Amino acid sequence: MSRPTPLRDIHESLGATLTDFAGWLMPLRYGSESAEHNAVRERAGLFDLSHMGEIFVTGPQAGQALDHALVGHLSALAVGRARYTMIVNEQGGVLDDLIVYRLGDEEFMVVANASNYPMVAARLTERASGFGASVEDRSDQYALIAVQGPKAQEILATLTDADLEGLKYYAGLPGTVAGAEALIARTGYTGEDGFELFVANADAAPLWHALTKAGEPYGLLPAGLSSRDTLRLEAGMPLYGNELNASLTPFDAGLGRVVKFDKPGDFVGRAALEPVKDVPPRRRLVGLVATGRRVPRHGFPVTKDGVVVGEVTSGAPSQTLGKPIAMAYVDTGIEEGLAVDIRGSQEAVDLVELPFYRRNK
Amino acid sequence: MSTIPDDLSYTKEHEWVAGLDDGLTVTVGITAYAAEALGDVVFVQLPEVGTTVEAGDSIGEVESTKSVSEIYAPVGGEVVEVNQAVVDKPDLVNSEPYGEGWMFRVRLEGDPEDLLSAEEYTALTSGDN
Numbered sequence: 001m002s003r004p005t006p007l008r009d010i011h012e013s014l015g016a017t018l019t020d021f022a023g024w025l026m027p028l029r030y031g032s033e034s035a036e037h038n039a040v041r042e043r044a045g046l047f048d049l050s051h052m053g054e055i056f057v058t059g060p061q062a063g064q065a066l067d068h069a070l071v072g073h074l075s076a077l078a079v080g081r082a083r084y085t086m087i088v089n090e091q092g093g094v095l096d097d098l099i100v101y102r103l104g105d106e107e108f109m110v111v112a113n114a115s116n117y118p119m120v121a122a123r124l125t126e127r128a129s130g131f132g133a134s135v136e137d138r139s140d141q142y143a144l145i146a147v148q149g150p151k152a153q154e155i156l157a158t159l160t161d162a163d164l165e166g167l168k169y170y171a172g173l174p175g176t177v178a179g180a181e182a183l184i185a186r187t188g189y190t191g192e193d194g195f196e197l198f199v200a201n202a203d204a205a206p207l208w209h210a211l212t213k214a215g216e217p218y219g220l221l222p223a224g225l226s227s228r229d230t231l232r233l234e235a236g237m238p239l240y241g242n243e244l245n246a247s248l249t250p251f252d253a254g255l256g257r258v259v260k261f262d263k264p265g266d267f268v269g270r271a272a273l274e275p276v277k278d279v280p281p282r283r284r285l286v287g288l289v290a291t292g293r294r295v296p297r298h299g300f301p302v303t304k305d306g307v308v309v310g311e312v313t314s315g316a317p318s319q320t321l322g323k324p325i326a327m328a329y330v331d332t333g334i335e336e337g338l339a340v341d342i343r344g345s346q347e348a349v350d351l352v353e354l355p356f357y358r359r360n361k
Numbered sequence: 362m363s364t365i366p367d368d369l370s371y372t373k374e375h376e377w378v379a380g381l382d383d384g385l386t387v388t389v390g391i392t393a394y395a396a397e398a399l400g401d402v403v404f405v406q407l408p409e410v411g412t413t414v415e416a417g418d419s420i421g422e423v424e425s426t427k428s429v430s431e432i433y434a435p436v437g438g439e440v441v442e443v444n445q446a447v448v449d450k451p452d453l454v455n456s457e458p459y460g461e462g463w464m465f466r467v468r469l470e471g472d473p474e475d476l477l478s479a480e481e482y483t484a485l486t487s488g489d490n
Contacts, residue, residue: 317403
């Protein structure tokens with residue numbers, strides 16, 4: 001039985017197709033996922049992301065505890081800023097990718113993926129022992145609503161006095177939105193400008209309604225997980241379970257820049273990651289653009305002259321490019337003459353560097 | 362929930378079959394129920410005209426943003442026409458599954474078996490959702 005979010009009744013009244021995602025009952029799409037995708041690229045989309053986990057780390061040594069527990073240098077993060085980072089195991093394998101917000105000198109919020117946050121909370125608790133810090137999983141108390149797209153700021157500005165103009169990408173500040181206390185963060189997973197609003201469960205439905213109304217003149221649409229997936233894919237953003245997993249290090253995923261070896265103290269995974277940081281990985285994460293119309297999907301083999309040289313991690317038809325696109329791990333050094341084995345047929349693809357799409361700033 | 366035309370026959374694989382009455386050539390498409398379940402259709406691959414098919418053969422595919430489904434021959438016979446419009450504009454499957462979104466026509470050989478009435482298909486699709 002999937003867990004509903006506080007917005008389940010709204011999704012049903014909007015006629016959403018609901019799906020189980022990581023144990024949660026989530027909207028897959030409300031109408032046409034292509035229309036939802038395009039709304040976010042051209043105007044704005046409204047997402048329920050209440051399945052994400054919110055884990056609070058507080059105390060005088062909260063920053064040091066996170067420096068030890070994660071690969072990033074979080075004690076150096078300024079209050080009000082956010083950082084993309086990862087938690088790895090002793091072997092350096094990625095356990096989850098995270099966004100950490102520093103809410104105060106002694107308060108951090110770690111946002112983890114729905115499928116992983118109970119494990120992340122448990123690991124953080126273990127790893128914070130010995131530090132003057134406590135770890136509390138407050139995921140059950142928070143809903144998360146995202147407004148994403150070029151019109152997101154204009155829409156949100158009608159509902160808050162917070163200084164949105166001054167809020168930088170990867171920053172977050174407490175504020176009041178439509179009467180509800182919220183953490184307003186300029187983060188997202190779509191490749192567009194936008195905001196993520198963390199609110200108490202009870203405030204979620206009124207906030208959703210207020211955003212829907214405020215967004216109406218701008219052409220905002222509610223958007224489901226299907227469009228979220230194609231948006232993040234075009235933006236070249238990894239999805240845990242697809243591009244990232246415990247058998248890959250951040251370096252394998254081309255995201256070694258998130259590992260901060262120069263931070264003070266030891267951290268879980270350092271011993272395993274330090275020796276591999278300059279070793280070229282056997283395979284690298286690349287983009288593929290299909291020349292035909294069939295879509296490469298997760299798990300399909302990438303081939304060259306009939307020999308398997310890689311594997312697709314995510315694939316979908318791209319609205320923006322008008323062609324099927326995919327992310328794939330492909331043997332380092334092989335860049336030409338690639339195909340994807342789509343149900344036994346070798347469909348030609350071109351290798352491109354990620355991302356497929358970058359917004360005009 | 363979409364309506365299910367009562368003058369068509371159906372399969373368990375969510376295809377519809379029209380024109381059985383004269384026993385010569387039938388038209389085949391996928392149901393609105395199937396189109397809704399798939400989401401936005403982005404690619405349709407149809408069999409070649411002239412192909413001889415048997416009921417149950419996988420003879421094409423329908424691909425949407427999130428998934429891909431096979432198209433099966435609901436009846437045996439020869440494929441005599443395919444709908445190029447739906448190949449060029451796959452979203453016709455979503456917008457007009459029982460009209461412009463038809464897929465192919467088959468000249469029947471033998472009697473079709475195991476097709477469902479509209480009533481039976483309604484029961485099938487209201488049971489699993």
